[in-house]
Amino acid sequence: MKQHLGRQSGVQSVEVSLIDGKVEITPKEDEQIDPTQLLKATYDSGVTAAEMDMTARGKVVKDESGNLALQIAPNRSFALVPNELSKGLESLADPATLITIRGQLYKKPPGKKQKVDTAIPLKLMILEVEKKE
C-alpha cells in the first residue's frame, strides 16, 4: 500500500503505522494531490480506508447554491459540511483571506469492506480552524 500511494501524483512521502492502522501522506511542496485518487489507490492496494482527515490551506468561497467551500486550486474546491465551525467562516468568504483547516473528508459507512465511490465529491467537515491569514 505504501508503494501504491507513493506512486500517486504529488505525493512526497507516505508513513504507515501497522500498530494503529494510521497512514500519513505528505504532498510535495507546490503540487496538488487528489484525495479521491488516494482513497481509490488505498482500496486498490487491498485495504479499506475507514477515515480520511486533511489539513489544507485555501480560501473560503461560496458556490452557485450559496454553500461554503474551501478552494485550494483554481479548479479544485471541497464543499464544507455545515457545522458550528463552518458558520464562523461565512464572514471570511473573500478572496483575500487564506485559512488553514483540519477536517474530515471521508468516513466509511458502517458495514463490510466497501469500495469508495469516486463519483461522489468529497465534502469537508471542519474539525479545527488552525490559522487565518
Add this chain to the structure above:
Amino acid sequence: MNKKIALLLLLGSTFAPVVQAQIKHIEMRVEGMT
C-alpha cells in the same frame, strides 16, 4: 505601459492566494492491513 503594470498587479493579487493554497497533510485510518 502603466496600464499593463496595473493589470499585472491586479491579476497577481487575484491569483496569489490560490497559488499559496495547498493540501498540507493527509491522514488516513485503514482497516485490513497486514
